[in-house]
Amino acid sequence: MKVALFVTCLADHYFAEAAADAVRLLRHLGCEVTFPDAQTCCGQPAYNAGMSREAVRMADHTMEVFADCEAVVLPSGSCATMVKKFYPRLMEEADRAVQAAALADRTFELAEFIMRRLGVTRLGDGLAGRRVALHQGCHALRELRLETEPAVLLEGAGAEVVPWEAAEECCGFGGLFSVKMTDVSAALADRKLDSLPRVDWVVSGDGGCILQLDGRGRARGDGVEFVHLATALWRGVDGWAGEAMAERDSGGRHGRSNGQAGRRLE
Amino acid sequence: MSVRISEYATRSREAIRDRPEVRTAVTGATVAFDEKRRRAYGEVDADSWRRWAEGVKNHLLTHLDDYLAEAEAQLEANGADVHWARDADEARQIVLALAARHSARSVVKGKSMLTEEVELNPALERAGIEVYETDLGEYILQLLDEPPSHIVGPAIHKTLEQVQHLFADRLETDPGGDPDELARAARDVLRDAFINADMGITGGNFLVAETGTVALIENEGNIRLTTSLPRVHVALVGIEKLLPRMSDLAGFLQLTARAATGQPIGCFVSLVQGPASAPGDDGPEEVHVVLVDNGRTDVLLHEHAWEALRCVRCGACLNTCPVYRQTGGHAYGWVYSGPIGSVLDPGLLGLHEAMPLPFASSLCGACFDACPVRIPIPELLLSWREEAQQKGLTPWKERAALAGLATAATRPPLYRAAARIGTRLGATRAARKLPMLSDWSNDRDLPRPSPHTFRQLWRQGIK
Known part of the structure; x- marks a missing residue:
């Protein structure tokens, strides 16, 4: 499966190796990982502050960046929620809301993707004793x-x-x-x-x-x-x-x- | 209770830094309540119950005019008097007039947040009337001249040691007295008050329109005495507290008790339907129901906030709230605190008066999961935040920063450059002087950026 990584702002700058580990993990599980270069911020900071017009602008951008991706995976439950749950809520025009809902269906937090989309529960024994x-x-x-x-x-x-x-x-x-x-x-x-x-x-x-x-x-x-x-x-x-x-x-x-x-x- | 919401930042800081016993007491009690609530929800099909209750209240609120008329007619048919109070002042005047008509010198009260909201006690006291709060927690706070800090457990912020000290001082109990001894001492005082009271004042958990029944839930028996012993009973009920039918009440009594304390039902449920039908029968000679608006109609007309009117005042959202647990209720600055206060207060008082409460939340969502009537508190907080931004009630720097973020985020090269510079700058000592990061770094070490961004790693090739 072709998977687009949405790295998120914090992972890009503070958890870069963790994001790289997400790539390694997804490849190990048989996915082809892409990284759409035009991705930026999902818009959650503005959304949570009650600035929905700004949040919509960022959502529009993100929806465009990931429009043609088969699956989008984020190493963050919070940013994944922004795309999956809050984008459809933010879109006022019906056709945009439908597009947001379609992207929501293809978007996953990492563990969610592994278990719910790939159906994998056993990764290995690497954490034994930890x-x-x-x-x-x-x-x-x-x-x-x-x-x-x-x-x-x-x-x-x-x-x-x-x-x-x-x-x-x-x-x-x-x-x-x-x-x-x-x-x-x-x-x-x-x-x-x-x-x-x-x-x-x-x-x-x-x-x-x-x-x-x-x-x-x-x-x-x-x-x-x-x-x-x-x-x-x-x-x-x-x-x-x-x-x-x-x-x-x-x-x-x-x-x-x-x-x-x-x-x-x- | 005067409104001190604008002092939230200072008062929450003081609660956390200067009164650690508040945090210990509140966290301990709310964690225990929340666990009981979870267990009690787990014993039934709580999701279905909550959806049903949400539906009943939505039906009520969208037909409120009809049900209020029905409730009034039924109450009057039962022999009760109905009074309408547009605001707090009218509510006080109605009660004061009733007290004057009966030459009341002494009043016993059941716990009621609405009487706190309309500041009834100070008005009664100014009229020379002795007021006894008879709920044990409320009685403790009355002795201390403090307002309640929690909807269900008003003195939840007090420790046993504080109450032992207070009662030893005021009621001459043994300084090491156990909770039973302390309750007995309070009971001795309050028994006399019940017997001598000219009037009993309560709130009302529900008012059934179909039958004109005021329903009151409690665990101590003091409300039963307040509604039955004095000659006159006055119940102040918010107009949103109605339920259409008696069969609805059966469900709400059980759901509310499970949400509030994890009980299948309150130890005492009093159904007040009117005065004693004949001299010598049980019950008061007169029952008065004061239906109070005080801003509720405005909330009902609000595009989003109306959903908060489903609230049954169980306190479950307070118990589960990590923010409430750190500070207790007083920091919030008004009668209704915690998550429900943060969405209800802006509606009842006006948003300007209730700032910054919509921002006093991390939006963790625990409150929605606990709420028995499924009030979407996180969504309501967001809609109040949006209104605050539109009305310019937030710092302009914050709005400018977020608008700047949106502008950068729609221009990827600009965003990449700004994010990289911002991150590196944020890790330097200079960051401690920047407005937002300095607040962060007062209590926390600054975040450490990765040596290479993910973008750099990706370009180099991830192996």
Whole structure:
């Protein structure tokens, strides 16, 4: 199957290796991956701020970029939700709404695509023995209803997904919310971090959530390691193959980079 | 309760930084309530129940004029008096006039958010009337002169130690008294109040139009006493609280209790249908129902916000809300707090008065999943945000930045250059001085960009 990757702003700039891992994973599963170069921002920042005219402009652009793609995959539940759920809502003209609905049907978050479209549940044994906590982005959980998919894939690759009291609670990112209501936003992150069980990694399919939790965790000196779901799933296939991920990801500049490092905390 | 919504940013910060016990108490209680609600929903076909309830309320709200007329006729046929209050002032004047007519010196009250909304207690007190809140949580707050912070658990922000201290001071209980002893001490005071009261004032969870029945849900028995012991019972009911038929009430009583506390039904359900039919019969001599608008008609006419009028005041959205859990209700600055307050307050008070509440949410969507009448709270928040942007109630820099993003995002080369520069700049020390990033970096370390963007990796070829 031909799959267009919609990398998303945050993954392009902060989780580039995770996005590359998504490409590796999709190729491994038999997909031909393309990257339409004219893609930009899905428009969610404007949509969430109540600036729907601006959001529509960005939606129009994105719909044009991905118009002829057989399937569109995003390494982000939040941006996938923007395309799948909010584009059809934003389009006022009937024919545009129909086009948005058609794109919505062909658009998937990564884990959603693997399980619901490809029907794959077992990736490999690469995560055997690894204890992870899963932070589900709110859009992935409550809009896309990916209530089981990421955990099934992680467990299918041998990971132990450890119960976490606040697993389904919001991390407090919420885009604009994190800068407009910064104290409350940080308090939400604290609630997540305070209730976190002992794990090797915290895995999330949304870069925004990782920026928030990792940023707060580093400010507190927590030493928690965050891994993007795309990287975790690719490791599920591939294991480590003798590769030092931390070096690969950070270019040797940081001990750990934003949520991309795979070094075990032991 | 005076409106202090505009102070949300300051008051939420103070709650988080200066009163950590509030956060501990509120998070503990709401997490427990939310778990009970989830379990109680799981025992029934909650999705179908919620869709049914949504449909009943939508039918009611689109035929509200007819049902209000029917309710009035039925109440009068039952021997109750019906009063119409356009706004808070009229509601207060109606109750004050009734109190004066009966020379009331002492009033007992059941818990009612509507009486908070219309600021009834201060008006009664100014008229020289003694007011006793008889719900235990409300009684605690009355002693402390604080407003409720939660629709169902008004004193949810208080710890046991705080109540022990308060009661030891005011009711001379043992400073280490357990909750049972504390409740007994309050009961001793309130029993006398019930017996001596000239008037009982309550809200109303529902008003059945078909039969003219005011339904009240509670767990303490204080509302049962408030509605039956004093000679006069006055119920203040918002016009959106109607239900068409008695058979609807059966469903709503169960759904509301499951949503609010995870109970199959409240411990006490009082159905008030009118005064005692003959001298010597049980019940008050007079029953008055005050139907209050106070902005509700405006909300009903609003293109989006009308859906918030389905609210049954169960508090489930507060319990599940991660934002509410951090601050409690007082930070929101008015009677209705949490997710429902953030969509209802702009409708009742006007959007300008209710800023910045539509922005006090990460749009996580947990509230919609909890809501027994499926109010699309995240969507309503977005429509209020849109209205705020259109009316220029948000910072112009924010609007300019987002308009700039849209312009760049429709010109890919410009977008690529701007995003790359922005990301690199955002990781430097200088970023701490930029307006939005400085807010971010107060509480968090700055994000670290990847050494190469994905676009660069893609061009190099991904192996």
